[in-house]
Amino acid sequence: MIVKDAVCPFCGCLCDDIEVEVEEGRVVAVTNACELGTTKFMGEKRMKNPILRDGDRWKDITYDEAVRYAADVLLEAERPLLYGWSGTHGEAQCVGVHMAELIRGVIDNTSSVCHGPSILAIQEVGHPGCTLGVVKNRADLVIYWGSNPIDAHPRHLSRYTRYAEGFFLENAFRDRKVIVIDVRKTETANIADEFVQIRPGGDYAVLSALRAIVQGKADTIPRTVAGVTREQLVRVANLCMNAKFGAVYFGLGLTMTQGKYKNIRNAIELVSELSRHTKFTISAMRGHYNVYGSNEVNTWMTGYPFGIDFSRGIAFYNPGETTAVDILARKECDAALIVGSDPAAHFPRKCLEHLADIPVVQLDPYPNATTAFCNVQIPVAVTGIDAEGTAYRMDGVPIRTRKVLSTDYLSDEEVLARMYARMQEVLEQ
Numbered sequence: 001m002i003v004k005d006a007v008c009p010f011c012g013c014l015c016d017d018i019e020v021e022v023e024e025g026r027v028v029a030v031t032n033a034c035e036l037g038t039t040k041f042m043g044e045k046r047m048k049n050p051i052l053r054d055g056d057r058w059k060d061i062t063y064d065e066a067v068r069y070a071a072d073v074l075l076e077a078e079r080p081l082l083y084g085w086s087g088t089h090g091e092a093q094c095v096g097v098h099m100a101e102l103i104r105g106v107i108d109n110t111s112s113v114c115h116g117p118s119i120l121a122i123q124e125v126g127h128p129g130c131t132l133g134v135v136k137n138r139a140d141l142v143i144y145w146g147s148n149p150i151d152a153h154p155r156h157l158s159r160y161t162r163y164a165e166g167f168f169l170e171n172a173f174r175d176r177k178v179i180v181i182d183v184r185k186t187e188t189a190n191i192a193d194e195f196v197q198i199r200p201g202g203d204y205a206v207l208s209a210l211r212a213i214v215q216g217k218a219d220t221i222p223r224t225v226a227g228v229t230r231e232q233l234v235r236v237a238n239l240c241m242n243a244k245f246g247a248v249y250f251g252l253g254l255t256m257t258q259g260k261y262k263n264i265r266n267a268i269e270l271v272s273e274l275s276r277h278t279k280f281t282i283s284a285m286r287g288h289y290n291v292y293g294s295n296e297v298n299t300w301m302t303g304y305p306f307g308i309d310f311s312r313g314i315a316f317y318n319p320g321e322t323t324a325v326d327i328l329a330r331k332e333c334d335a336a337l338i339v340g341s342d343p344a345a346h347f348p349r350k351c352l353e354h355l356a357d358i359p360v361v362q363l364d365p366y367p368n369a370t371t372a373f374c375n376v377q378i379p380v381a382v383t384g385i386d387a388e389g390t391a392y393r394m395d396g397v398p399i400r401t402r403k404v405l406s407t408d409y410l411s412d413e414e415v416l417a418r419m420y421a422r423m424q425e426v427l428e429q
C-alpha cells in the first residue's frame, strides 16, 4: 500500500508531500522526506507493552495497570509537573491542559528550553510574520540568523527558499538572495550569497548597527561591530532595503545566546524598520514537530503559551519560576509526567538529579534517555505515523496529519483521556 501526501512528524516544517510505502504493517520505503524524516518513518525497536520499575528490573504490566498507576501517582503529588508536549498532537495537548487544571499541576512544553525567549519578545512587540507559502512565492531575500537549516530543517531550503521556485520568482536560485548570519561557517553558510560571521554574543550589537544604518545613521557606527566590518553591515542593510520582499528566519543561535529575548525584540524592531522601506517579515525556525501547536493550544486554553501553574486554582504564568527546568532545579515538584519529549537528553544535571528522586511516568513509543528515570513507561502510537491528529507548522498553519500505519497501540490522547477519567473517578469518590 502506498500512502500519498503524508505529513512528516519530525521537524517544524511538517512537509506534507511524503509518500510512504507500507508492507505487512511496516514502512518499507519513504519518498520525498529528508534523512531525518525517513529515519522517523522507518523507526524500529518500539516498546511492546507498558513497563513498571521493580527494584533494579522492569516488569511488564497491562495498559489498565499503567494508566491506574500513572493517574494515582499524579493525583497523590502536591506539585505535579506535566512536561513535553511538542512531539504530540493538539488533541493530546488539550487533554494535558485539562489534566493539569484538574490536579492543580504545572504544565510546561519544550519551548521553555528553545524558543521561549522568542515568544516573550513577540508578547512585547508583536510578530510581523507570514506563511511559508508567501515566502516561497514572493521573497527575493531570505536571511537565516543563528540557524542552520541544512542540518536541522533540511527541506526548508528546497521547499521554500534557496531552491524553491515561486509564483513571482521563476528562477529562485538566481533571483533570490540568501544571507546567513552566524558565529561559525555552517553548511548553510556555504550555499549563501553572503555570510556574516559574528563574534559569539555579538548578535544584539549587530542588530543595533543594522537598525542604525536602516535609519540613515551609518556614520555613527564603529569600523567593526562584533567582528563584522561596517562595509559589510552597510552592504547587508542595502540588500535588505532594496529587496522587494525579505524574510528573516532565526534559530536558537539568536534566541538562546547572550541577549536572549532582547535579541529577538531587536530583530523584530529591525524588521519593522525595514518595512518602512520595503516589505519584511520574521519568523522562528521552530524545531520540534508540533512545538508551535503546544504554544497555540496552551494559549487558547489558558491565555499563556508555556510554563502554566494551576496550583492557585487559576492559570498563573511566570517564565523562570513556573518553567520545568526551574521547578526541577528547585526540587519543587514531587511527580512528573513526560509526554512527547526526552528531557533527560537535554536538561541540566541538577534537574535530572531531582527527576531521579521522584516518580516519573513517560508516554513514548521508544525507550530513550528519560526511560532510565521512569517508574512507568507507557508505549503509545507514534504521533503522525500510527496516530492522526492536528499539528501546527512552524508558520502557525494547522495541518491535519495522516495515519500511515494501523497498529494496536493507543495514542497519547487515548492514554491521557483514560488517565483523566481515572483521576475524575478517584476525585469523585
Ligand code: SF4
Pocket: 008, 009, 010, 011, 012, 013, 014, 015, 032, 033, 034, 035, 036, 037, 038, 153, 154, 155, 156
Ligand atoms: Fe520531515 Fe523536517 Fe525533513 Fe520535512 S524537513 S521531511 S518535516 S524532517
